[in-house]
Amino acid sequence: MTNYATYFQENREHHLNELNEWLSIPSISAISEHKPDMQRAAEWLAATLKKAGLEHVEIHPTAGHPIVTADYLHAPGKPTVLVYGHYDVQPVDPLHLWETPPFEPTIRGDKLFARGATDDKGQIFLHIKAVEAILKQEGTLPVNVKFCIEGEEEISSANLPGFLESNKEMLSADAVLISDTSLIEKGKPAICTGLRGLCSLEFTIHTANTDLHSGSFGGGVPNALHSIVELLNSLHDKQGRVLVDGFYEGVLPLSDEMRNEFIKQAFDEKKLQQSLALESLHGEEGYSFVERVGARPTLEINGLYGGFQGEGSKTVIPKEASAKITCRLVANQDPAYVLDQIIKHLEANVPTGATIDIKPGEKARAFNIDPSSELLQKAADAFKTVYGTRALFTKDGGSIPIVEAFSRLIAPTVVLMGFGLPDENLHAPNEHFNLENFDKGLLTIVEYLNQI
The missing domain is CATH 3.30.70.360 (Alpha-Beta Plaits)
Structure with missing residues (x-):
C-alpha cells in the first residue's frame, strides 16, 4: 500500500498553508456583521473540496448560514460514510488575552494557534486532505464518501435538522463520521459513544x-x-x-463493560481536585467522576x-x-x-x-451507541495502528444535539473520532491544535477508510 506517511510529510507545509487560509476567515456565526465572512468560508470550503477531487460540490443557502455538501460515490457494494463538520467558529472575546491575533494563524512550538484550529476547521480539514491523498495515490476511494458541513454548529444548528429531513436520500449513509471531540490526553485516543x-x-x-x-x-x-x-x-x-x-x-444502568472502559481511563480525581483548588469533589453517590460527568x-x-x-x-x-x-x-x-x-x-x-x-x-435528546458496533471497533483499530494505543470508548458530558439528529435521520451508527486535546482552549483565547494530532489524524482517517 502507498506510504501515506511520506506523502503527508512531503505535503505538510502546503497543507498547513491551505488550512491557514481557511483559519484566516473570521467565520463567526453568532455575529451578524460576519455574515459575508460566513459566505466566504463556505466558498473556500467548496473550492477546496472540488480541488481535492470530490464531486457534486454544492453550497446550499439556508435561512441562516450555508451548508456545503459533496460526495465521491464510485465504490459499489462498499460502505458509504458521511463526514460531518462545521466551519463556523466562536467569538474571540476577550481579545486582549490572545497572544497572537485569533485570525492570523501562528505556529508556536508544535501547536497551531487560531480561532477554529481545533474546533472544528482543523479537524474537518483532516478529512478533506485524507480523501484527497487517497484519490491522488490510488485514483479512487475504498469506500463511498459524502460530506455535509454546516455553518451554524456554534449557534445550535438551527437549520441543519430541516436540511437533513429534506435531503435524506442525498445524505443516506451506513455511518456518520465526525471529528469534533478530543483524545483523553496526549497519545491516548478515544471514541465517544455517548453525548448527553x-x-x-x-x-x-x-x-x-x-x-x-x-x-x-x-x-x-x-x-x-x-x-x-x-x-x-x-x-x-x-x-x-x-x-x-x-x-x-x-x-439505563451502566453495564460492566462500560464501567470497565471508564476504569481504563485511569482518571486522577485527586489531581483534578487539586488543580481546581477544591476541598473535595461532589456528585451523585456511588459513581466515579468520569461516570458522573459522562453517563449520569x-x-x-x-x-x-x-x-x-x-x-x-x-x-x-x-x-x-x-x-x-x-x-x-x-x-x-x-x-x-x-x-x-x-x-x-x-x-x-x-x-x-x-x-x-x-x-x-x-x-x-442524548446520543448513545453500542461500542460493539463493527464500524466503531474498526475505528479503535485504526487508532491503534497509528497511535500504537487502541482507542478507549468514552461518554462525554457535553451536548452536541445535531449528533442525535444524524443518528435518527441519516444513519444509526455515528463514529466520533476526535483528534483534539482537552486543553486546546476551544471557545477560549489562544485556541490551538497540536500538530502531532494533525499528522497522526491524517494517517488515522486514511487507515480507517481502508479498514472499513
Whole structure:
C-alpha cells in the first residue's frame, strides 16, 4: 500500500498553508456583521473540496448560514460514510488575552494557534486532505464518501435538522463520521459513544409588589431570596441525587463493560481536585467522576440573582429572585418530559407567600451507541495502528444535539473520532491544535477508510 506517511510529510507545509487560509476567515456565526465572512468560508470550503477531487460540490443557502455538501460515490457494494463538520467558529472575546491575533494563524512550538484550529476547521480539514491523498495515490476511494458541513454548529444548528429531513436520500449513509471531540490526553485516543442531552429553564419567584425596608417589615413578610433558596434546595438530596419525581425515567444502568472502559481511563480525581483548588469533589453517590460527568444525568443551577448586589449595604427585603437551571440528560430520557416534571416540582414546592413564573428553554435528546458496533471497533483499530494505543470508548458530558439528529435521520451508527486535546482552549483565547494530532489524524482517517 502507498506510504501515506511520506506523502503527508512531503505535503505538510502546503497543507498547513491551505488550512491557514481557511483559519484566516473570521467565520463567526453568532455575529451578524460576519455574515459575508460566513459566505466566504463556505466558498473556500467548496473550492477546496472540488480541488481535492470530490464531486457534486454544492453550497446550499439556508435561512441562516450555508451548508456545503459533496460526495465521491464510485465504490459499489462498499460502505458509504458521511463526514460531518462545521466551519463556523466562536467569538474571540476577550481579545486582549490572545497572544497572537485569533485570525492570523501562528505556529508556536508544535501547536497551531487560531480561532477554529481545533474546533472544528482543523479537524474537518483532516478529512478533506485524507480523501484527497487517497484519490491522488490510488485514483479512487475504498469506500463511498459524502460530506455535509454546516455553518451554524456554534449557534445550535438551527437549520441543519430541516436540511437533513429534506435531503435524506442525498445524505443516506451506513455511518456518520465526525471529528469534533478530543483524545483523553496526549497519545491516548478515544471514541465517544455517548453525548448527553439537555433541557433548561429559568424562573422568577415573586413576593411583595415592591422591595421593602428590612427594619420595618423583616420577620413579617416573605423574602423572595429566602423562598428561592428553599425551593432550589428541594431539588437534590445530600447525596447529590435529584429529587424530582420521574427525573431518572429512561436512565439505563451502566453495564460492566462500560464501567470497565471508564476504569481504563485511569482518571486522577485527586489531581483534578487539586488543580481546581477544591476541598473535595461532589456528585451523585456511588459513581466515579468520569461516570458522573459522562453517563449520569444532572440538574445544575447556572445562575441565581435577586436583591441588592451593589457595593456596601442596603437593608431591603427583595420582592423577586430568579434562577437558571440546566439539566444534562442521558440514554433514553425525554427532555420534554423531564422539563415538564421539573416545572411540576417547582410549582408544587413554591414556599408560602410566594408565586412563580417559569420560562422553559432548550431541549435536546442524548446520543448513545453500542461500542460493539463493527464500524466503531474498526475505528479503535485504526487508532491503534497509528497511535500504537487502541482507542478507549468514552461518554462525554457535553451536548452536541445535531449528533442525535444524524443518528435518527441519516444513519444509526455515528463514529466520533476526535483528534483534539482537552486543553486546546476551544471557545477560549489562544485556541490551538497540536500538530502531532494533525499528522497522526491524517494517517488515522486514511487507515480507517481502508479498514472499513
